[in-house]
Amino acid sequence: MTRREAPHVKHGKSRKKSSALTAAMALMLIYTLLPLAWLLINSTKDTQSLFSSFGLSFGHGFRLWTNIHDVLTVNGGIYLRWFANTVLYAVVGAGGAAVIATAGGYALAKYSFRGRTALFAIVLGAISVPGTALAVPTYLLFAKLNLINTPWAVIIPSLASPFGLYLMRIYAIGAIPDSLLEAARIDGAGEFRVFRTISLRLLAPGFVTVLLFALVATWNNYFLPLIVLSNPRWYPLTVGLAQWNSSATGATGAGSTSFYPLIITGSMLAIIPLIVCFLFLQRFWQSGLAAGSVKQ
C-alpha cells in the first residue's frame, strides 16, 4: 500500500540512509584495518626506524624478510615451537570441543531423559563463568593430577565449550526434523548410525560455527596457559609473545636486547592462520549464526 502511494520518496530515503550506512561502515572498516595496517607496516622496520619514523609510513629500508628470519630463528627457533603448540592446542582443543558440543547438543535436543532440563540449566549457568576466573582453581586441580606444565593442562579445559553446547542444542532442534529420525529408526538404523550418517550431516554448518568459535578462543587463550605452563617449550604464541614483550620492557635485567621488531613481526605472523581460517570458513559461520534466530 504505502509503497504504491509514494515510491519515489521511499526510494530516495532508503538510498540516503544507505549512503550514511556506507560511510559508517567505511569508518568501521578503517577502524578495524588500521591496527592491521600498522602491524604490517611496522613489521618491515628495524628497531632504529621503528622509533624514528611515523607509525603509518615506511622507515628506511625494507626489513620484513630479515625480521621474519629473526623471529623464526631467535632462541633456537622457539617461535616455531610456540606456533606448533598453538596449532596443537587449537586443533585438538577446538576440534574436540566442537565434537563434544555437537554430540552433547544433539543429545540434549533430541533425546528426552530425566534431568535434561536441569542439565541444560547448568550448562547455561556455566556460560556466565569467565574462564579466567577458573584458571587458578584449574591449576590447583591439575597440580593434584600432575598435569601442570603439560599440554593436557591447556587442552582439557578447552574441550569444554558450554556456549558451543548451547548453540548446538538450539541448532539441532531447528535443523533435524524428528520425523527424519523416526524414519531412520523404523528402517532399522541404530542410534549411533542415525547420529553419524544423518544428524551429523545436517548439523555440519552448526559444527563449523562452533569449531570457529572454539578455534578463536583457543588460539587467543592467554591466561590459562600463562598460569598452568611454566616451561617456554610448551607456551602457545599468546604467552610467548607476551613474554617477549615483557622482555622488552623495564623490569630489572630485561631490556638489554631489542625485542620490539620481533614482537611486532611475530604478532603479524600469528594472526595469519586465523585470517585464513575465517576466509575459508566464513560462509558456514554466517549460516550458522543465523540458525536458530528464525522460527520455522
Add this chain to the structure above:
Amino acid sequence: MRRRFGYFAAAAAVLTLAACGSSGSTSNTSTSSGPVTITFWTWLDTSSTQQLAAEFTKSHPGIKVNVVNAGTSANEYTKLETADKAGKGGPDVAQIEYFALPQFALSSQVVNLNSYGAQSLKSLYAPSAWAGVTINGGVYGFPQDTGPMAMFYRADLFQKAGLQPPATWAQFASDAVIIHSKLPKTYIANMDPTDPGTATSLMWQAGAKPFQTAGTSNVTLNLSQSGVQQWASLWSGLLSKKLLATDAGWTTAWWSAMAAGKYATWITGAWAPAPIAANIPQTDGDWKVVPMPQWTAGASVTANNGGSSDAVMATSQHKAQAAEFANWLNSSPQGTQDLANLGLFPATTSLLSNSGFLNASVKVLGGQQANKVLAASASEVPAGWQYLPFQVYANSVYVDTLGQNITAGTNLSPGLTAWQQRIASYGQSNGFTVKTGS
C-alpha cells in the same frame, strides 16, 4: 649428604654454605641416585644464563640447573604464588625483585637463607642491596643486581638550551621552564603514569618511609608524611604548568619520543644504558649521566630503582643445592662477572670498587666513565626504606589512582589519598593490620 659435600668444597666462595648446609631442613632423598636437577626461574636471557649454569655444574658436578623463563616480574609472581598454593609446580630458585621480596618472605614462600649460611655473606654486597634482601631479621635472597639512581640526560638538548644539568630539584624545576620555552618539543622529563617504581624511589630519596612493616602483619602506611609531600608538590607543580610529558613508559611511542628528544632527562636506575643502546642506537653519544638532583644543595642522597635477588622457594625439594647455586651465581667472581656482562648493574662491593669496572667507558653515554657516578650512587642510598608485604598489588593499582592525576596533569594529592585507601583496604581484607598515618 656427606658425600655430596666433597664436590662442594671445590668452590671457595661456597664453603660457608657447605658447612651450614647440614643444618638445612631439606630431606634430600635423591642424593644417592646421581646428580640433582634444580630449576631456576629468571627472565635473564635464557641461553646465556643456561651457559652460566653449565659453568656452575662444572665445579659442582652434583647439581644440574635448568634455566626457565617463566615470565617477567608480576607474571612470574602470579605463577610463584599459584605454585606455592598447590605445593608443587614451582622452581627451586626464582628471580624476585626487591620490591616484591617482602611479599614472598613474610608469607614464608621463600626460605630464610640464614639456615644456609647467608648471614656471613653480608660484607660481599653493597649495603643497600643487602638491605633489600634483609626482611624482619632474616635473609631471603641473594642480591643479583641493583639500580642505584642517577640522572641520565640528553647533553645535546641541554647544550641547545644553554643549560647545565640541574644539581638540585629547585634548579630542575626552573630548568623545566627554560628548556620547554627554548625547545617547545622538549620537556624536562617524562612522568610515567604507569611506573610506581620510579615514584616510590623518588619518595625514598626525599627521605620518606611510607611503608613500614613490624613482624609479619603489622603494616604502617603513611603517604602524607613530609618526604612524600615534598615529592608530590614538586611534581604537581610541574604537571600543573604543563612542563612534563606524561607518556606510558616502554611503549613504542615512548621509545620514539626518547629518540626524538621529547624528554631531556631520564631519572632512573643504573641499568638504563643497556636498554637505550639496544633500542635507540641512533641516540648513542647524545646521553650523559650525572648524580640525581638533590633536595639540599651539596648533599648526595640517592635511592634504588629496580634490581633483583635470587630466592630459594619453600616448595623446593632441594633447598640446599638451590641455595648453593644462587649463592655461587651472585657471589662467586665468575658468576657475578658473567651477570655484569649480561648488562646487569652489580650488587657486590668487589665489582663496584673494581677499577676495570669504574674506568670502563660507556659508548651510549658518549664514552663517559659512567660507572663512577653510578657506583657512587650505590653507596648513597638511605637506609630504612621498606616495601609493603603486598607491594605487587599496591603497584598494580598505582595507574588507577596517582596515574590518573598524572595523565590529567592535576594535583597529585587526591591520587595519593586514593592510592593509600586502595592499599589499606586490600591489606585489611588480606589479614594485615594496617595503620594509616596522617
